[in-house]
Amino acid sequence: xxxxRILDPSESYTFSKYxxxxxxxxxxxxxxxxTLNHSSLELPQQLPIDPQPLRIELQENxxxxxxxxxxxRREALIFPILKTI
Numbered sequence: 001x002x003x004x005r006i007l008d009p010s011e012s013y014t015f016s017k018y019x020x021x022x023x024x025x026x027x028x029x030x031x032x033x034x035t036l037n038h039s040s041l042e043l044p045q046q047l048p049i050d051p052q053p054l055r056i057e058l059q060e061n062x063x064x065x066x067x068x069x070x071x072x073r074r075e076a077l078i079f080p081i082l083k084t085i
Contacts, residue, residue, distance in 0.1 A: 007031050019070055054084050 006023050007013065018028060026036045041058060043051040061076035 005031065024068065025070070049084060054080060 006021065006027060021028060029036055041055065043055065045051075057080045058077060061080060062073070065072040065076045067073065
C-alpha cells in the first residue's frame with residue numbers, strides 16, 4: 001500500500017505555504033525524494049575567536065527551540081553567530 005500524498009499536484013505552493021503545512025519537514029521533503037540530514041557545523045580553525053563557546057551555544061539553542069518551526073531554528077542559529085562576529 002502506498003503512502004498518502006501530502007502535497008496536491010494540482011496546487012501551487014510558495015515557501016510560506018510549505019511552512020504552514022501541518023506536516024513534519026522530513027515528510028514534506030520525502031514528497032520530493034529528498035531526506036533531511038542533521039550534522040554539526042564545522043567552523044574554520046583559523047578564526048580570530050574561540051569557536052568552542054559558539055559551538056556549545058548553537059547546540060544548546062537547538063535543544064531549546066521547536067524543531068518544527070523553521071523561523072525558531074533559523075533565529076537560534078543566526079543570532080549567536082552575528083553576536084560573536
